[in-house]
Amino acid sequence: MRTRWIIAVAAAQVALLLFMAGEREWVLHTGRTVILRTVPLDPDDPMRGAYVRLTHELNRVPKAQCHDGLVSWFAPHESTWRFQRSLRDQRVYATLRLNETNVAELVFLSNQKPASGLFLRGRVESVDDDSVQVRYGVEALFMAKQNAQKLDTERFGSKAGVPLDLDVRVDPRGLAVTRAHHWESLGLTVAIDRPAPTTTPQNQLARPPRAPTGATLTLKNHGTTPIAIVNRPGGRSFRLISETRWGFANDLWAHETEPLPEPTPADVIILQPGENQKVSIDFSAAAWTVLHRINEENPVKPVLLAQLDPSGNTTLFRFEYVPPSPIERAKLPHADLISTTPLKSRAFNLWSGGVD
Amino acid sequence: MSKPSHWIHSESSRWVREQIITDAQAARICSLYPTPTTVPWGLLLFTGFGAVVLGLGVILLLAYNWDELPKIAKLGLVFGSVAAAHGGALHLRRLDGWRPILGEAVALLGTMFFGAGIWLVAQIYNIDEHYPNGFLFWGLGALAMAWAMDSIPQALVSVVVLTIWGCTEIFAFHSAIDGSWLLIAIGVGALAWRKHSSLLLATVLASLYILILSNAGYWSNESGVFFSALAFSVGLLGTRHLLDVPMRNAGFGRVIAFFGFTGFLICAFILTFENTAEHLLKWSLPEDAAAWVWFYRWVLPVAALANWCLPLLRLFREKSTAVPREEWLCPIAIFYSLGLSLAGLSSEHELATLAFNLIVLALATAWMVRGCRDGQRRDMIIGSLILTTLVFARYFDLFDNLAARGAAFLLLGAILFAEGFYYRRLRKPEIANEGGAS
Numbered sequence: 076m077r078t079r080w081i082i083a084v085a086a087a088q089v090a091l092l093l094f095m096a097g098e099r100e101w102v103l104h105t106g107r108t109v110i111l112r113t114v115p116l117d118p119d120d121p122m123r124g125a126y127v128r129l130t131h132e133l134n135r136v137p138k139a140q141c142h143d144g145l146v147s148w149f150a151p152h153e154s155t156w157r158f159q160r161s162l163r164d165q166r167v168y169a170t171l172r173l174n175e176t177n178v179a180e181l182v183f184l185s186n187q188k189p190a191s192g193l194f195l196r197g198r199v200e201s202v203d204d205d206s207v208q209v210r211y212g213v214e215a216l217f218m219a220k221q222n223a224q225k226l227d228t229e230r231f232g233s234k235a236g237v238p239l240d241l242d243v244r245v246d247p248r249g250l251a252v253t254r255a256h257h258w259e260s261l262g263l264t265v266a267i268d269r270p271a272p273t274t275t276p277q278n279q280l281a282r283p284p285r286a287p288t289g290a291t292l293t294l295k296n297h298g299t300t301p302i303a304i305v306n307r308p309g310g311r312s313f314r315l316i317s318e319t320r321w322g323f324a325n326d327l328w329a330h331e332t333e334p335l336p337e338p339t340p341a342d343v344i345i346l347q348p349g350e351n352q353k354v355s356i357d358f359s360a361a362a363w364t365v366l367h368r369i370n371e372e373n374p375v376k377p378v379l380l381a382q383l384d385p386s387g388n389t390t391l392f393r394f395e396y397v398p399p400s401p402i403e404r405a406k407l408p409h410a411d412l413i414s415t416t417p418l419k420s421r422a423f424n425l426w427s428g429g430v431d
Numbered sequence: 432m433s434k435p436s437h438w439i440h441s442e443s444s445r446w447v448r449e450q451i452i453t454d455a456q457a458a459r460i461c462s463l464y465p466t467p468t469t470v471p472w473g474l475l476l477f478t479g480f481g482a483v484v485l486g487l488g489v490i491l492l493l494a495y496n497w498d499e500l501p502k503i504a505k506l507g508l509v510f511g512s513v514a515a516a517h518g519g520a521l522h523l524r525r526l527d528g529w530r531p532i533l534g535e536a537v538a539l540l541g542t543m544f545f546g547a548g549i550w551l552v553a554q555i556y557n558i559d560e561h562y563p564n565g566f567l568f569w570g571l572g573a574l575a576m577a578w579a580m581d582s583i584p585q586a587l588v589s590v591v592v593l594t595i596w597g598c599t600e601i602f603a604f605h606s607a608i609d610g611s612w613l614l615i616a617i618g619v620g621a622l623a624w625r626k627h628s629s630l631l632l633a634t635v636l637a638s639l640y641i642l643i644l645s646n647a648g649y650w651s652n653e654s655g656v657f658f659s660a661l662a663f664s665v666g667l668l669g670t671r672h673l674l675d676v677p678m679r680n681a682g683f684g685r686v687i688a689f690f691g692f693t694g695f696l697i698c699a700f701i702l703t704f705e706n707t708a709e710h711l712l713k714w715s716l717p718e719d720a721a722a723w724v725w726f727y728r729w730v731l732p733v734a735a736l737a738n739w740c741l742p743l744l745r746l747f748r749e750k751s752t753a754v755p756r757e758e759w760l761c762p763i764a765i766f767y768s769l770g771l772s773l774a775g776l777s778s779e780h781e782l783a784t785l786a787f788n789l790i791v792l793a794l795a796t797a798w799m800v801r802g803c804r805d806g807q808r809r810d811m812i813i814g815s816l817i818l819t820t821l822v823f824a825r826y827f828d829l830f831d832n833l834a835a836r837g838a839a840f841l842l843l844g845a846i847l848f849a850e851g852f853y854y855r856r857l858r859k860p861e862i863a864n865e866g867g868a869s
Contacts, residue, residue, distance in 0.1 A: 077579065077580070077581070078521065080578075081517070081521060081524075081538075081576070081579045081580055082521065083579070084572070084576045084579045085514070085517035085521075085541065085576070087575065088513055088517070088541075088545040088576075089510055089514050089545075091545075091549075092509060092510060092545070092548045092549065092552055093510065095549070095553070095558075096555070096556065099556040099558065100556075163604065163605060163606060164561065164606060198560075210559070212558060213557065213559065214559045215557055215558075216557055217554040217555075217557055252557075253556070253557040
């Protein structure tokens with residue numbers, strides 16, 4: 076009798092491992108392909124070895140994209156901290172749409188499982204006043220230590236500003252399994268332009284902060300085939316995104332809701348492999364006006380980026396390259412080479428430059 | 432072979448050689464002291480330890496994540512090693528002699544491979560889900576195998592892994608799983624009871640302390656942790672008196688006494704300090720206190736006191752002195768500290784510190800006296816160490832001048848001297864009978 080029990084338990088142990096592997100293998104073979112754009116980090120796990128931790132755009136969901144029961148999570152509570160802590164590990168579902176190149180974009184996040192369509196199931200990592208941090212179980216890539224280190228070195232070196240795409244397969248229950256990863260071809264880097272340093276007065280220990288005058292955005296082709304980009308005059312191929320943090324939305328771009336100017340054939344630039352195109356952004360131009368407030372009680376005031384006091388400004392900005400729409404692209408030369416996916420830069424603030 | 436029987440067997444051979452006794456007489460003498468059948472602990476210990484280390488080695492080796500090793504080979508290695516280890520263990524269990532013991536170690540290796548397999552399958556498929564679940568499934572696998580095989584080593588692995596599970600939930604994910612300690616208490620505690628295994632019981636009790644205090648700390652604060660520790664330790668001491676006398680005095684009872692007294696003495700000693708007493712006895716609960724807060728603050732102390740009801744009933748009915756008088760201070764300490772806390776007298780810290788100084792002093796004195804009187808050297812040493820620790824602690828925070836400190840040390844030295852002489856005087860007839868130096 077005891078022997079039977081031992082065999083049953085041993086079989087159950089093997090069956091659990093088989094189920095873990097089999098379920099994932101099934102999703103890999105039958106699931107729908109989705110590309111997640113990620114940013115790699117480089118921790119280490121004592122049980123599973125070296126791995127690359129990834130964060131992608133779906134991980135941080137703004138309050139505005141939280142639907143159904145999630146709306147009440149942002150309502151005031153008696154003990155907000157305790158309530159937010161109790162939400163950890165709650166099951167949530169991210170409804171997605173795919174763009175032309177299968178890159179996933181979040182439609183909304185809900186605690187209700189969608190009846191159909193493409194969605195990812197995830198669990199709440201944390202909740203704050205204006206966003207929900209979610210993990211979907213595809214935030215790690217396990218690999219040999221030297222490969223993990225190489226990936227990390229590339230991120231800051233030869234592949235700076237290039238998104239790392241995660242090729243995942245998603246089954247109808249929202250379970251995602253990572254299949255492969257690869258760097259995209261087009262990369263975007265930002266360098267903040269500041270006036271030349273002045274000499275420090277002898278009685279003053281630190282230099283006053285030098286307000287940035289503009290930024291140089293570099294689009295580079297890291298791939299092996301030519302890519303076409305669209306460079307609208309005045310840097311208007313780019314949007315300015317300000318990230319809302321700690322419940323206080325500030326310095327939103329004044330032209331957020333305005334459509335970008337229609338590109339002309341003269342704006343199309345072909346980048347051969349390894350070539351780049353630099354675009355200068357002048358922070359004193361009216362196109363780069365933000366809606367600034369000192370605090371939530373004060374009224375919103377339009378201010379040029381060049382006029383923002385960098386020492387007191389904690390807002391995180393990003394530039395986003397916006398490719399032409401399919402209709403616009405059809406009217407342009409080299410349409411087949413034109414990159415179709417928007418591309419965000421690293422976040423930066425006016426004081427210190429890059430922060431993530 | 433036990434030491435006395437081993438001595439008789441070897442000496443009788445010498446006596447035959449020296450023609451003091453005959454072979455037949457030697458055989459008759461030896462038959463009076465049969466060699467007890469013993470578990471080959473050496474083999475069990477080393478093979479068991481080897482299995483655990485080997486399993487960890489496999490985890491680390493595969494964690495290196497060779498790119499050259501294809502996925503199918505990695506999966507084959509994972510499934511094959513678990514199946515092969517358990518199959519081999521089953522085969523060894525059917526053989527004679529020392530092989531079933533080796534089978535136990537190989538089965539342990541199988542369970543280690545099973546745990547490794549969970550992480551390695553996660554590695555192969557880049558699964559980054561809630562990782563404490565990996566420890567939960569590993570622990571449950573070990574627990575199931577422990578019951579199936581009636582195996583203490585498997586149960587020890589399950590306690591360690593399930594404790595890691597409970598702790599990672601709290602400390603890494605801020606999510607208290609109160610069922611974790613209940614699972615260990617019932618799932619493994621029952622096996623420890625069935626097998627009368629002191630080692631397994633000690634591991635279970637250590638795990639329960641860690642998990643109960645961690646969960647209490649999650650739901651409440653330092654005060655909640657303190658009351659849980661006090662209640663659990665007093666509850667253990669009460670439980671010991673519910674055991675029958677042979678079990679109470681055997682290894683099983685001694686383990687319960689060790690964990691009970693250690694926990695109680697640490698709690699009592701902490702309350703002999705003014706600042707900590709004021710802080711710990713402050714009755715503060717979160718505004719939206721969850722049900723588990725009340726469990727750790729009320730149910731646990733009440734359950735601990737309930738364990739003392741039967742000994743109390745015996746005391747009144749039979750005038751039995753089975754429970755040493757000083758041990759009654761333990762349940763009284765719960766009443767007293769809860770009373771101070773509920774009455775809002777935490778700021779009157781002298782009420783707590785004085786009482787708990789006296790409690791620790793009373794326990795130390797009682798053990799020293801009983802140790803001398805009954806020849807229990809261990810009680811005597813522990814009592815003396817507690818008294819010395821108490822005097823050293825008060826050296827820094829109670830006596831405010833060197834004269835008082837000097838007097839305290841003089842008194843302590845005199846007590847320890849007196850204890851030594853008292854012990855020697857009471858043991859004198861015994862020492863003389865044993866033929867020792869008078």
